[in-house]
Amino acid sequence: MQWLNFDKLDSYKKLAALKAPELPVALAGEAGAERVAKYQVPMSSGMVYSFAAKQVDDDILAALQGLADEAELTKKYEALYNGEMINTGEKRLVLHQLCRGQLGEPVLADGTDKRLFYVEQQRRAGEFAAKVHAGEITNEKGEKFTTAVQIGIGGSDLGPRALYHALENWARANGCFKMEARFISNVDPDDASAVLATVDLAHSLFIVVSKSGTTLETLTNEAFVKNALIAAGLDPSKHMLAVTSETSPLAGNPDYLDSFYMDDYIGGRYSATSAVGGVILSLAFGADVFAQILEGAAAEDKLARNTDICQNPAMLDALIGVYERNFLGAFATAVLPYSQALIRFPAHLQQLDMESNGKSVNRFAEPVSYRTGPIIFGEPGTNGQHSFYQLLHQGTDIIPLQFVGYKKSQMANDVVIEGSTSQQKLSANVAAQIMAFALGKSSDNPNKFFAGNRPSSIIVGEQLTPASLGALLAHFENKVMFQGFIWNLNSFDQEGVQLGKLLAKKVLAKDTDGALTAFSDLLGIF
């Protein structure tokens, strides 16, 4: 297996020599309908990845298959899930997929079978949650807990928060809503203050989530919460849990009601299916719902093993994204879920993608000479249509789009206005947008002219359920992983966040000079 820079591959030159099709031509007329039928790939949970509105044709797809083969993408994935040290910078294995299934050989590390370790943590989290729901684990007065508050930042916040919002209403509609979840992340004291001002402290469980047990924001917010509990005459050790690694200062600490574990082989942004997401989601919705998320993710992880790109939606999505980035000049991707429940999913993908592949050196720490990860941003449709879509349609840059849509709503509560339900309107809008972006529209008035040829893909699901959500999450994790393999990056470290941390410590230690002192003064820090 070889780890070569993208521009050293024969496929790089082949792709550069091909001409991308024009979408107003490719999607026109009946041939356009045939293209939609042909250019789609099944995903798990009944979902479909449609790339008919992407600027690819059979020649480009053949070249992308060639790239996948030449870059040995499936072999690298296999090496990853079989426990090779893929995170070269931090010299760590990369095992988040093991939280949802055993894709290959048992992986032994730290003297244990890691799959068994993750399963055991899930079992413990589920059991703990069941006891809370049953009133077997209670507050000091023997009363049931009603709210779970996650204290974490970055990967300990964005993924679990996105998943919670994605399923909150589904759970309410399906009778498995157990407890409200809230989140404290920012070191801004107003974040913790606001949450604490609106929860019932006496009936709240707080989950402190930090792999290292040293994340300053999280420890600060933990202290903030402890103070509030003590001020309310409550015993913090009866209200707080930890999710951390077994070697962290938080592990096995009697100050917590219980502790659940992950390890260094799961990066923060890939940790939503570990105990980082498992504890809060099991508390909110029960262990069964969390298990369904894992099953959905596991099914999608399995698809990612296929070498045929037409049977591997994550890999195909990754390849098309790289083609757009490196040969069509795209510098951003807009993620546009037509589901209000996915309100925070773009923010999670923003971290997942930009923190993984926003890098200028390859996995051997050598500078690369091609563009890597794009900007990721987005908001749910149809809201975005009334906002930034103006620029997407008529701005001076072309931004590739990643739509997500569902056939059914989550709560099955709908209304017919002007002959259609809200769900039909929602879906009609996303279908319309795909075509509007692709085909454009001629007009004598340039102000009403749409150039078109603006590419998009769409993932269509039956309904946003725990399983299809897990599959969606895994799809993007695997897409990012494959893009990292193509760009020859280490997608699993994040050296770029270190310098700011270091300088912030200097400011707090008053160990500054020059402009840093001047900016600190401007901000009135001391």
Added chain:
Amino acid sequence: MQWLNFDKLDSYKKLAALKAPELPVALAGEAGAERVAKYQVPMSSGMVYSFAAKQVDDDILAALQGLADEAELTKKYEALYNGEMINTGEKRLVLHQLCRGQLGEPVLADGTDKRLFYVEQQRRAGEFAAKVHAGEITNEKGEKFTTAVQIGIGGSDLGPRALYHALENWARANGCFKMEARFISNVDPDDASAVLATVDLAHSLFIVVSKSGTTLETLTNEAFVKNALIAAGLDPSKHMLAVTSETSPLAGNPDYLDSFYMDDYIGGRYSATSAVGGVILSLAFGADVFAQILEGAAAEDKLARNTDICQNPAMLDALIGVYERNFLGAFATAVLPYSQALIRFPAHLQQLDMESNGKSVNRFAEPVSYRTGPIIFGEPGTNGQHSFYQLLHQGTDIIPLQFVGYKKSQMANDVVIEGSTSQQKLSANVAAQIMAFALGKSSDNPNKFFAGNRPSSIIVGEQLTPASLGALLAHFENKVMFQGFIWNLNSFDQEGVQLGKLLAKKVLAKDTDGALTAFSDLLGIF
């Protein structure tokens, strides 16, 4: 007054010929501290706009002043607030600044003095809110309303929502929190269902906000809410208000408890300080708080009249942004408020900026040959630091950054950990980030190498209050307006949103063929 394309101006060539300074040099040592002291401009409400970490020097600033003069930016602003037809596409005046003050001559339109009209609507909204708070306007049973729910999308949603979140905790801490506000925007039926499932219908007021009175999403959600009210045995006409134009089908309709008015001279994305924001914010926090927002905005609007760019922060911010966009190759701006209360402010700015200036034709509907509005995205710091900052620091593209920070928190509830408060940590982080991005860091290990020279500005305020929030909002509105003037755009229409609407209607009327039919089938619409 001349409306010329940017590249026809002498200043365009002058700027192109100048070389941008290197930040690692400009901000080094004691000269760096002097630069911070020198390169800042006072704003209203005690705020400061600092551009010391932008790639400008005295020569570039002189050229930008030349551009401001040559493009007649202040004259165009004056024309706008004196009632000239600046929105050429829709042939409308542009009068949102009149909501907060009389900047120039009285503007007569529709047979009335528009300033008096807007003030009268504010007075009516404030009076209505006071009666609700006093229990003089109640539900059918004579009980007080406790919750206000805004039903609107785009500009009727993002701005008011951002402002509500920005002040919710401030209001709680300062004893002026009157009613909870909620928002329904998306045509996704789950959006309305979720809000309705968690509000107390019998004690809720619903504000239907649509200037035209024909926004399909909003009318659909209005019907959704009406059904729910009727199903609960409640009389919708006792629970619903309208904010609309006087000529809309919603105006003066007895189905509403009351109606408040705006007009065609205020675009949706500029409407937060009109009745669109005024009704919900007066209900949530009282008319006094809304008046303070307007006063803050008015003060900033006044600064925007100054011809000297060193006394006009919005204009300077606009000019530097154009310089980065057209001469330094920037295609995006990250908006990074170090205040959790500003969680939805980037989403508002995303609409404000991208919908206003994401255009390829000038105000005369002629194609332009330069780049216009950039992508706007962002999340609050320090959260973003644990997420997408990796790409901002070490990615292969340079993204200019717009920081916002405050000296004091809103709730004044804080904790000392490791010798510093959370607020100090928050501010230390933003100061550190500015320097980390600007200076970078050399390292023998390219994985730990930071190239630096990544530009940022920061707006520093004393505290996020109603007045400083109003000023912040106006700053960005005026920045976008000035950039539109420089690019010779009409920043006040949005033709780019029409095509998608048209095609969605076709889908719902089953009037489709080819690929549009195929995508509609894929989404299972019928």
